[in-house]
Amino acid sequence: SASPVTVLGLGAMGTALATAFLTNGHPTTVWNRTAARADALLPLGAVRAEDVAEAVEASELVIACLLDYASVHEVLDPVAGRLKGRTLVNLTNGTPAQARETAAWAAGHGIAYLDGGIMAVPPGIGTEQAFVLYSGPREVFDAHLPVLERLGAAHFAGVDAGLAALLDIALLSGMYGMFAGVFHALALVGTEEVPAEEFAPMLSGWIGAMATGIPHYARQIGSREYADGVVSNVAMQSAAFGNLLQAAEDQGLSPELIAPMQSLMARRVAGGHGHEDVTGIVELLRKQA
Ligand code: NDP
Numbered sequence: 001s002a003s004p005v006t007v008l009g010l011g012a013m014g015t016a017l018a019t020a021f022l023t024n025g026h027p028t029t030v031w032n033r034t035a036a037r038a039d040a041l042l043p044l045g046a047v048r049a050e051d052v053a054e055a056v057e058a059s060e061l062v063i064a065c066l067l068d069y070a071s072v073h074e075v076l077d078p079v080a081g082r083l084k085g086r087t088l089v090n091l092t093n094g095t096p097a098q099a100r101e102t103a104a105w106a107a108g109h110g111i112a113y114l115d116g117g118i119m120a121v122p123p124g125i126g127t128e129q130a131f132v133l134y135s136g137p138r139e140v141f142d143a144h145l146p147v148l149e150r151l152g153a154a155h156f157a158g159v160d161a162g163l164a165a166l167l168d169i170a171l172l173s174g175m176y177g178m179f180a181g182v183f184h185a186l187a188l189v190g191t192e193e194v195p196a197e198e199f200a201p202m203l204s205g206w207i208g209a210m211a212t213g214i215p216h217y218a219r220q221i222g223s224r225e226y227a228d229g230v231v232s233n234v235a236m237q238s239a240a241f242g243n244l245l246q247a248a249e250d251q252g253l254s255p256e257l258i259a260p261m262q263s264l265m266a267r268r269v270a271g272g273h274g275h276e277d278v279t280g281i282v283e284l285l286r287k288q289a
Contacts, residue, residue, distance in 0.1 A: 002026040003147055006059040008052065008075060009092075010037040014065040016122035017091070017151060022046055023126070024150045031055035033075075056082045061144055065091045065118075069098040073105075080109040087112040087140055089148070091132070095169065096162030103136065103161030112140045115161045117168025118151075125151055133157045135164035178207065180257040184248070191251040217279050226273070226280035234281070235274030238265035 002025040007018040010032035021028045022044040030038050031049045038048040049055035056062055056079050066072050072092050076083065088111050090102060099115040106113035113136050120130035130152025134141050141148075141156050148154045157163040182203065189199045220226050241262050248255035264281040273280050 003061065004029070004059040005147055006030070006049070006055050006062045008032075008055060008062065008064045009066040009071075010041070011065070011067070012122045013091075013118065013125070015041065016125040017063060017065055018046060019044065020126035020150045021147070026147065026150070027059075029055050029058035052076070053079050053082055056086070059086075061087050061089065061147060063089045063091060068092060069094045069102060072102065080105075080111070084110040087114070087144060089114045089116055089134070089144070091116040091118050093117065093168065094165055096165045099135070099165040100160070100162045112137065113161065114140055114144075115164050117164045117171075119168065119171060120152055127152070131155055133164040133167050135159065136161050182207065184253075184255070184257040187253055188248060188251060191253060220277060220279040221282055224283070226276040226283075230275065230277045232278070233275050234265055234278045235269050237278050238262070238269050238274075241265055 004027040005021050006029045007014055007021065008031050010018065010030055014030075014032070015037070018028055018030050018041055022041065027047070028041075028045070029047045029049050030041055031052055031054075032038055035048065038046060042048065047058065049058060052075055062083065064072055064076065066075060069092060072090060076088070083106075088106055090099075090113070094102075094115075103113050103115060114134050115136055117133040118125075118130075119132065120127075124130045131154070132148065132152050133155050134148065135157040136159065138156065138159060141154075145154055157167050185203055186196060186199070190196065220228075245255045245259060245262060248258075261281070264284050265278065267284055268274075268276075268278075268281050
């Protein structure tokens, strides 16, 4: 029979996680600070714990999905002793440093710990679109893999507890950079009443086509070599980028979502790298050691 699991936190995401466990037959104990949020799960068979201690003691596997790491500590610090000998999988969004700090806290209390990052929205949980990143001891991941896979594809990021958060934050950074450009583009065409439904497929096709360059950019940034096979040098791109900012101003739109790349490109050109690819701007991001 399916193994028991406890879910702490029943926001939009925690509710989706608990639902995936329940619909796959796992005895599921739930706890949420605002107890009424468990109501919707009771018809699916969820057991509502009266308090965190009871929730933690109900299952060998405890999944936390709270707002942030401050709430994780607020909820779990008082029950650290009861978590001893159990497995805690923390799917709360956080930084690599927060993940490592929490892994050290768990180790200090004899708690097996995996840190995780959910790459899905709540309706995607349990579908083929969802994947979840995990880091921590490999044997802990392997032991719980059949349960974790109920949520979506499980990707092991490494034994360093901070690596799942690193990849999660990197993916979200890429997403928000994309959003910045896409939202600006949609606002820009809107200044001339271009029908959004006509422009949207053109934009999504263009973004998809541009994304095919990611492996090439990865090689350049990984090797820190930006000069080979350049077809769109940064001096040219810097000049054209000025038109992006000017057009926004002319159309009565603030360019602030896209503006930061301009000064980076200009600095790169001024530094004598105008013939290289635009990826070289990452050299300007690296803080001096
Ligand atoms: P919600 O805002 O829907 O829920 C937040 C949850 O955190 C609630 O259960 C809330 O309890 C609880 N909480 C907040 N502060 C405290 C506290 N001090 N003590 C106890 N409980 C607390 O957020 P989501 O469920 O959407 O997100 C949860 C986590 O999942 C976040 O880290 C988020 O970044 C991550 N995530 C979310 C995604 C999404 O699209 N929703 C996608 C990927 C990751 P209460 O009900 O009592 O307020």
